[in-house]
Amino acid sequence: MHVVLADLDKRGLKKAAEEIPGSLAVRTDVASMGQVQALASKAYARFGAVHLLCNNAGIAEHGPLWELPLSRWRRVLAVNLWGAIHGCLAFVPRMLAQGQAAHVVNTASMAGLVTPPSAGAYSVSKHGVVALSEALVQDLATRGARIGVSVLCPGWVQTRIARSTKGADAVMRSLVAHGLPPEMVAEQTLRAVRDDRFYILTHPAMARAVQRRTEDILAGRAPPLALFRRRARSQAG
Numbered sequence: 001m002h003v004v005l006a007d008l009d010k011r012g013l014k015k016a017a018e019e020i021p022g023s024l025a026v027r028t029d030v031a032s033m034g035q036v037q038a039l040a041s042k043a044y045a046r047f048g049a050v051h052l053l054c055n056n057a058g059i060a061e062h063g064p065l066w067e068l069p070l071s072r073w074r075r076v077l078a079v080n081l082w083g084a085i086h087g088c089l090a091f092v093p094r095m096l097a098q099g100q101a102a103h104v105v106n107t108a109s110m111a112g113l114v115t116p117p118s119a120g121a122y123s124v125s126k127h128g129v130v131a132l133s134e135a136l137v138q139d140l141a142t143r144g145a146r147i148g149v150s151v152l153c154p155g156w157v158q159t160r161i162a163r164s165t166k167g168a169d170a171v172m173r174s175l176v177a178h179g180l181p182p183e184m185v186a187e188q189t190l191r192a193v194r195d196d197r198f199y200i201l202t203h204p205a206m207a208r209a210v211q212r213r214t215e216d217i218l219a220g221r222a223p224p225l226a227l228f229r230r231r232a233r234s235q236a237g
C-alpha cells in the first residue's frame with residue numbers, strides 16, 4: 001500500500017515518514033475541517049484513490065468532569081469526535097465516487113462502549129465515535145456501497161497517550177505502560193479490516209464490562225462505581 005501520514009506533531013510525523021519510504025506526510029490538525037479537506041485533496045492528488053481510511057488521532061484527560069476547563073472539554077471533543085467526523089466527511093464522498101472496495105476504521109475506545117469514571121469528556125467523545133461508526137456502516141449499506149467500516153475499541157495500549165493526557169496520574173501511566181503493544185493492536189485491526197468485522201475489541205477480558213453495562217441499562221442501574229459510592233454513602237448515613 002501507499003501510505004499517507006497525518007499528524008499535528010511535526011517532528012513525530014517527519015520521523016514516521018522517514019521509516020516508510022514513498023509515504024506522503026501532511027501536517028494536519030484534525031480539529032480543522034479545512035485542514036482535513038486539504039489532506040484529502042493532497043492524498044488524492046498524489047495517489048488517485050484511498051482504500052483504507054484510519055481516523056485515529058486522539059487526546060485524553062483525567063479527573064472529575066466539572067474540574068476540566070471548558071477549553072479542554074472543547075479540545076477533547078474537537079480532536080476525538082470532530083476529528084473522526086471531519087475524516088468521514090472529507091474522505092467518504094470521494095471513496096464512494098471511486099466505486100472500488102474500501103474500508104474506514106474509526107478509533108474509539110473501550111470508553112466508547114462503557115463509561116469509566118474520571119474521563120467524562122473522553123468518554124463523551126468516544127461514545128460519539130462509536131455512534132458515528134454505527135450510523136456510517138448503516139448509511140453505506142443502505143446505499144449498497146462497497147465500503148466497510150470498523151470501530152476500534154481498545155483497552156490500554158502502550159503508547160504516548162499519557163503524555164497528552166491532562167491530569168494523568170501515576171495509576172493511568174502504569175495502566176498504559178502495562179497495556180498491549182501497539183503492534184498487536186495494529187495486527188488485530190488489519191485482520192478485522194480483511195474479515196470486515198465491525199467492532200474490534202482488543203481486550204477480551206473487558207468484553208464482560210459491555211455485557212454488564214447492557215444489563216445495567218435494562219435494569220435501570222447506574223454504572224457500578226456510582227452504585228458503589230451510593231451504597232457507601234447510605235451505609236455511612
Ligand SMILES: NC(=O)c1ccc[n+]([C@@H]2O[C@H](COP(=O)([O-])OP(=O)(O)OC[C@H]3O[C@@H](n4cnc5c(N)ncnc54)[C@H](O)[C@@H]3O)[C@@H](O)[C@H]2O)c1
Nearest residue numbers: 007008009029030056057058109154155156157159160161
Ligand atoms: N493508548 C491507549 O491506551 C488507548 C486506549 C483506547 C483508545 N486509544 C485511542 O487510540 C488513538 C491513538 O492514540 P495513542 O494511544 O496512539 O496515543 P498517542 O498520543 O501515542 O498518539 C496520538 C497521536 O495523535 C496525534 N494528535 C493529537 N492531536 C491531534 C490533532 N488535533 N490532529 C492530528 N493529530 C493529532 C498526536 O500527535 C499523536 O501522534 C486515540 O484516538 C486514543 O484515544 C488509546
